[in-house]
Each structure stands twice: as C-alpha cells, then as structure tokens.
Amino acid sequence: MKKSLIILVIIAFAFQSCEKEDDLISQNCEADCTEIVGKLMTDDGTTPITNQKITVVWDNTSLGFGTVRTKATARTDSNGDFSISFFMRDDELESGIHRMRFDRLNENEFLRSDLNGMPSIPSVRDTLVVRNHNIVKKAFVNLTLLNLDDIQGSDRLWTNFEYPRPSGFSQSIDGNIRGWTNEFDSNQLLETAGNQPVVIEIVRKINDITTRENDTLFIDAGKTLDYIVDFNN
The missing domain is CATH 2.60.40.3330 (Immunoglobulin-like)
Structure with missing residues (x-):
C-alpha cells in the first residue's frame, strides 16, 4: 500500500x-x-x-x-x-x-x-x-514602511497591534505582531480592529539598542487608515 x-x-x-x-x-x-x-x-x-x-x-x-x-x-x-x-x-x-x-x-x-x-x-x-x-470587527491599516533597506545584520523592526478588550469581557482576538526586514515591500495592507481602540507599539533595534514607541488609533469598521512607520525615526 x-x-x-x-x-x-x-x-x-x-x-x-x-x-x-x-x-x-x-x-x-x-x-x-x-x-x-x-x-x-x-x-x-x-x-x-x-x-x-x-x-x-x-x-x-x-x-x-x-x-x-x-x-x-x-x-x-x-x-x-x-x-x-x-x-x-x-x-x-x-x-x-x-x-x-x-x-x-x-x-x-x-x-x-x-x-x-x-x-x-x-x-x-x-x-x-x-x-x-x-467579537472584534474588521478595519484596515495601509502601512507604509520607510527605510527598510537600512535594516541590516542584527537590526530589527516590529509592529505590535494590540486590541484592548472591554472591561469584564473576553475577546475573540487581542492583537497581531509583525516583524519586518529589508525583504518586505514598503506598502502593506493589514487587517486590524475596527470601532475600538488599537494600540500600536513600534519596536526598533538599531546597533543593538532597542527603542519602543506607542500610539493609539481608532478606525471605523470597514475603513482604512494610512499610517507611516520609519525605521530610522
């Protein structure tokens, strides 16, 4: 057989x-x-x-x-x-x-x-x-990634989208973490949470030094928000 x-x-x-x-x-x-x-x-x-x-x-x-x-x-x-x-x-x-x-x-x-x-x-x-x-509704982020070619060696770039859950609730999905390298296209359309806060954490590792930056977004369900992340900024 x-x-x-x-x-x-x-x-x-x-x-x-x-x-x-x-x-x-x-x-x-x-x-x-x-x-x-x-x-x-x-x-x-x-x-x-x-x-x-x-x-x-x-x-x-x-x-x-x-x-x-x-x-x-x-x-x-x-x-x-x-x-x-x-x-x-x-x-x-x-x-x-x-x-x-x-x-x-x-x-x-x-x-x-x-x-x-x-x-x-x-x-x-x-x-x-x-x-x-x-249950989380769907929205989109049109993510533009600048200076990806500068990611070299041990350098790293992450975007961490977190969807804080309402108090007293469980939730169908809590976030999405993505890592980016110089092999990715600079434009990415990402699904994210709509009609509720989205906390985006941008983590950069440059010359073995790690920095973190946070921003809060709100996107209407079904809509798309343009957002720029610069590896060098």
Missing part, C-alpha cells in the same frame, strides 16, 4: 473515531444545574449581537479521537444577552472540557468570527458562570 494511501486511511479512521452525541435533554435539568449567563457584543462591548445561536458542548477528544457531546443551546436576545442551563453527567466531571461555540459570523465584517478567546466552563454542578464576550 502506498504511503499516501496509508495516510488517507489513518485520517479517515480518525474522523470516524470522533463520536458526536446529543444530550439536549440535560438543559431541562431542575436541580444541580450549571447556568451560564452573559452578553455577546461587538464595537468594544457596546453593540449587541442579536439572535445568535450559542451551543454548549462537552469535548472529550484528543488527536481526533473521543466524544463531542452537545449539551444545550440558546439564542441571544435584542440586548445580546443569553442564558443557558444544563446538567453535567458524572463522566463529564472527570474528564474533557465544557466549552461554548456559535456559527461563524460574516468574515467580511468581523476580524475573528468565532468564540476564540472565550474561557472554557468549569466542570462544576450547581454553579453560575458569567461569560461576556466581545
């Missing part, structure tokens, strides 16, 4: 070995329930994401093997609020993790359109968990 065919067989077996189960009856629990309440928002935690289906699963998989069990579903209301209650089985208290997920949002509008960044749910019965989550 050829090596490529063997790999395909292994991959197919791995997918078949991940079992999916429904346990939606658990959301009808009346005692020892785990309850999750929170908000699903955007625009720095100010605009609700409405009528979004949220699902809680128990994930007990590793390398494609194991079980993913659907526990409960709910939808956000007009304020972005949601509430989910369900019962954790004995085996769920011993292994695996409980996590939340939702259908992906419009990737043309949002910088990161899934529940990346939302903490997992503690495997504890009869408890209340608060999960407020901000």
Whole structure:
C-alpha cells in the first residue's frame, strides 16, 4: 500500500473515531444545574449581537479521537444577552472540557468570527458562570514602511497591534505582531480592529539598542487608515 494511501486511511479512521452525541435533554435539568449567563457584543462591548445561536458542548477528544457531546443551546436576545442551563453527567466531571461555540459570523465584517478567546466552563454542578464576550470587527491599516533597506545584520523592526478588550469581557482576538526586514515591500495592507481602540507599539533595534514607541488609533469598521512607520525615526 502506498504511503499516501496509508495516510488517507489513518485520517479517515480518525474522523470516524470522533463520536458526536446529543444530550439536549440535560438543559431541562431542575436541580444541580450549571447556568451560564452573559452578553455577546461587538464595537468594544457596546453593540449587541442579536439572535445568535450559542451551543454548549462537552469535548472529550484528543488527536481526533473521543466524544463531542452537545449539551444545550440558546439564542441571544435584542440586548445580546443569553442564558443557558444544563446538567453535567458524572463522566463529564472527570474528564474533557465544557466549552461554548456559535456559527461563524460574516468574515467580511468581523476580524475573528468565532468564540476564540472565550474561557472554557468549569466542570462544576450547581454553579453560575458569567461569560461576556466581545467579537472584534474588521478595519484596515495601509502601512507604509520607510527605510527598510537600512535594516541590516542584527537590526530589527516590529509592529505590535494590540486590541484592548472591554472591561469584564473576553475577546475573540487581542492583537497581531509583525516583524519586518529589508525583504518586505514598503506598502502593506493589514487587517486590524475596527470601532475600538488599537494600540500600536513600534519596536526598533538599531546597533543593538532597542527603542519602543506607542500610539493609539481608532478606525471605523470597514475603513482604512494610512499610517507611516520609519525605521530610522
């Protein structure tokens, strides 16, 4: 059997070995329930994401093997609020993790359109968990990099775009770090956060001396901001 065919067989077996189960009856629990309440928002935690289906699963998989069990579903209301209650089985208290997920949002509008960044749910019965989550909208920076040819030897240039999360919220993405050399084009169109503050840190290492410079930007979602970084300045 050829090596490529063997790999395909292994991959197919791995997918078949991940079992999916429904346990939606658990959301009808009346005692020892785990309850999750929170908000699903955007625009720095100010605009609700409405009528979004949220699902809680128990994930007990590793390398494609194991079980993913659907526990409960709910939808956000007009304020972005949601509430989910369900019962954790004995085996769920011993292994695996409980996590939340939702259908992906419009990737043309949002910088990161899934529940990346939302903490997992503690495997504890009869408890209340608060999960407020901000999903970052997309904007752009038209970055002009000057004097890249002067980056030589051990010299370095980085741009670190940070997206501070609203207080009390987890967030789908917190930033993006890029390193630049003399091999890059001087013009770069970068995706970044829109409708919320963006802190850009510019780090230069010249002749083994490192300096840092900070600036704060605000870009309307879907719009592009021109920005210049000079390696020598």
